Amino acid sequence: MFSSLNRARSLLSLIRYYSSEVLPQLTKDRYPNIKRGNYAVLTQDHLQYFVDLLGRNRVLNDPSDCETYNIDFIKSVRGYSQCVLKPQTTEEVSKILSFCDEHRLAVCPQGGNTGLVGGSVPVFDEVILSTTLMNKIISIDDISGVLVCEAGCILEELEHALGEQGLMMPLDLGAKGSCRIGGNVSTNAGGLRLIRYGNLHGNVLGVEAVKANGQIIDCLSTLKKDNTGYHLKHLFIGSEGTLGVVTKVVIHCPQKPTSLSLAFFGLESFDNILSTFKRAKKELGEILSSCEMLDAQSLNVVKTHLKLKSPIDDYPYYMVIETSGSNEQHDEEKLNRFLEGVMGDGLVMDGTVTNEPGKMRSIWDLRERITEALMYDGYLYKYDISLPIKDFYSLIPKMIERLGSDATRISGYGHIGDGNIHLNISVPKFRQDVLKKIEPYVYELTSQLKGSVSAEHGVGFRKPPYIHYSKSQNSIDLMKDLKKMMDPNNILNPYKVLPF
Amino acid sequence: MFSSLNRARSLLSLIRYYSSEVLPQLTKDRYPNIKRGNYAVLTQDHLQYFVDLLGRNRVLNDPSDCETYNIDFIKSVRGYSQCVLKPQTTEEVSKILSFCDEHRLAVCPQGGNTGLVGGSVPVFDEVILSTTLMNKIISIDDISGVLVCEAGCILEELEHALGEQGLMMPLDLGAKGSCRIGGNVSTNAGGLRLIRYGNLHGNVLGVEAVKANGQIIDCLSTLKKDNTGYHLKHLFIGSEGTLGVVTKVVIHCPQKPTSLSLAFFGLESFDNILSTFKRAKKELGEILSSCEMLDAQSLNVVKTHLKLKSPIDDYPYYMVIETSGSNEQHDEEKLNRFLEGVMGDGLVMDGTVTNEPGKMRSIWDLRERITEALMYDGYLYKYDISLPIKDFYSLIPKMIERLGSDATRISGYGHIGDGNIHLNISVPKFRQDVLKKIEPYVYELTSQLKGSVSAEHGVGFRKPPYIHYSKSQNSIDLMKDLKKMMDPNNILNPYKVLPF
Structure with a gap:
């Protein structure tokens, strides 16, 4: 658990170095089959509304200011949004979403932008709603171990603040120096401590979120037990910003071990x-x-x-x-x-x-x-798979047999205690024919073993075509019903999670 | 944690003795303001369909056979259903619900019928869908600690089966000798081990449930990490059978301590x-x-x-x-x-x-x-409240001051580690004027302290009028939207959970 800020930064710089010195190709060009939805195009009037609401400094619309918000952490996808909004309060988020819903402007919510499946950047020109300025710790109760904070708090900063009270966060990730808790909750982040402290569905006591229409859903309970009706907070945990924007969270924090x-x-x-x-x-x-x-x-x-x-x-x-x-x-x-x-x-x-x-x-x-070391091999095909524990390592010999000398290195490592293996196939340079040998074969194998094609990274932009390998058609239909109910105009993080 | 089968039985017999030797009043008569929904009345044709599907032995329609299924554990409510169905498979549950949905027959799902808020018995003449015969353990994986079983398994029997493999259930309840795991999951049961092992939203890895229209939602994952889309299982955890009938569950079971x-x-x-x-x-x-x-x-x-x-x-x-x-x-x-x-x-x-x-x-x-001892005082007003830990005991002195000599005894005890207090007010005999002094005052106080008016017992039939003390109007509206989406004809456990 020594994933420190420095480690994250050095890995980031290495990834940046290896991924490209030039900008990645625009997503709309790399994935020409995906069509922009019938959304409004940002106008001067829209911008003026946002400036009136937030002030000039919290509305970015200079293309160079917007650039880093358009590109994901591993430089694999790139949108061309001309507008980054930085609300400071839930009410501002509510007004932004209500306005966007009314004017059919698509919105991409963004936390620390450390996701690995392209979920946190626009695909086209979606307005980016950044939670970076919503970064206040509201309270820490050292007796009950309850943390209340805004969605934009950085995981490592929460860890430090809790440490001073003898508490700790129940999750730990390599990206903790830059990922934000709202993103962690929205993506149901896993990590290295899950075996001991369990997942976020268990550890998140409360969520405040804003629906696509601007309605604020206050489930900000600080209680460990609350059985007064449907447990709505779980709609927002792991739905990757497609059902609502998480604005505040309440986390149950364990005692820090000595x-x-x-x-x-x-x-x-x-x-x-x-x-x-x-x-x-x-x-x-x-x-x-x-x-x-x-x-x-x-x-x-x-x-x-x-x-x-x-x-x-x-x-x-x-x-x-x-x-x-x-x-x-x-x-x-x-x-x-x-x-x-x-x-x-x-x-x-x-x-x-x-x-x-x-x-x-x-x-x-x-x-x-x-992961850092593997990138020196050249290009990396990465898979984040859950499998029943007895089959945990079974994909690796099969991939070695299938790929033979096409691969430089095929390796497996991961969270054996949680049944989550990271399968990595390195090659000197990206090759489409190698990709075709790997996919969908790797997903088919995973599906046959009743595994999950995304253990902890989520679906985002890059995996919607594959979720049927882990989800039944009835479940996918129910997901679509939920999306329609929560966001009938489909303005929230479109092109993500749900199969197109 | 010595809540044994014998304890549950002795408490049950005491409660039965004290509650009444005669049958409790019919709910329709005790709560005349609640009107029967516009559902079909059971006909001979309906019964014939069920008999053709399940066989004669698994369809009860003799009034005396149906009686215990119509009355709750503490004899506080009583329906008059003339039909108890005992499916053995998920497909049978699916066919029953599909038929009931099509014919507008209301359905009351029932597990061990140990609930304390009248959620598990019919209010009027709803068809009772009993999971008692769906009681097979499907698998126990002693390496990963994963239990897969049918909804009708009795909690204590699961505990014994797991114990033989060095594992244990992550939840423990006084009613464990008769409560069933499907009911535990549907009501998000809490209990004595929550402080150590967390809640069911964290411990349930998978759920198979049947929607009101008979559609089977298979989220029966045995994986600890699975981020492939919306986490649908949480719709069924704690929604008290109003959004679907849980038919199978997967539980992550901790190591049994030595x-x-x-x-x-x-x-x-x-x-x-x-x-x-x-x-x-x-x-x-x-x-x-x-x-x-x-x-x-x-x-x-x-x-x-x-x-x-x-x-x-x-x-x-x-x-x-x-x-x-x-x-x-x-x-x-x-x-x-x-x-x-x-x-x-x-x-x-x-x-x-x-x-x-x-x-x-x-x-x-x-x-x-x-609780058992308190019943010797006469009549008991019971409240199951969550409060922020610093205010945990604050209701008791206030109730003592308010009620004075009206109460025989006002006591508080409970799960301090989880912020859940059981407030009990005993009187020689039920008195409406005392009730009026207690309610809604106790709920108003709880609400002011940002507590929950139902910590672990749920809402059921008895608490829908009070959930607004713990849930915002937006949340209640979202609950209603969910209900409408999942069960448009409102056949599943009507008159429960949602405010009328």
């Missing part, structure tokens, strides 16, 4: 990973806070390209297991006993355990810098 | 309860599994009416703190150190800690048998 340890294991087989995970759940129990796996290719790439050193010999598989608790001595005892057990029984061939911050950081680097 | 301890404390003030809770969160951290409070009146009533003995002297307030973990010695050390600290600092005046099953049961009895 003791932290990390183990790094080498294993001979995937079956041994499963057995070790099962033992970890049993023997580490309540102090298990992260359980990750890497295959040999994933470790090799950080050793090769980033010159990182592994603390143990080479094995086909590795695991990173983190514990955190309230008593250092107890945690150490549990972890040592667990290590003796799994090594004594031959599940783990080699391993190291540490609670020294520097050494823990070095181990986390081996896991967290894989 | 060590269990219990503390019982006496305290001088409510502020000291808050401080002790805060310390418990910090010092017991990951092993804290329950944190409950009782006031003096609550303890007195079990001592008086049930002759239970307290292990400590008399104080104005008491706490029950449970720990559970994977290492007995570690847990004991943490608990002892915590106890020394809070007693040394004068927060706790007296206390006892035990891990002997018999002694733990005796302590839990003091907390869990309060």
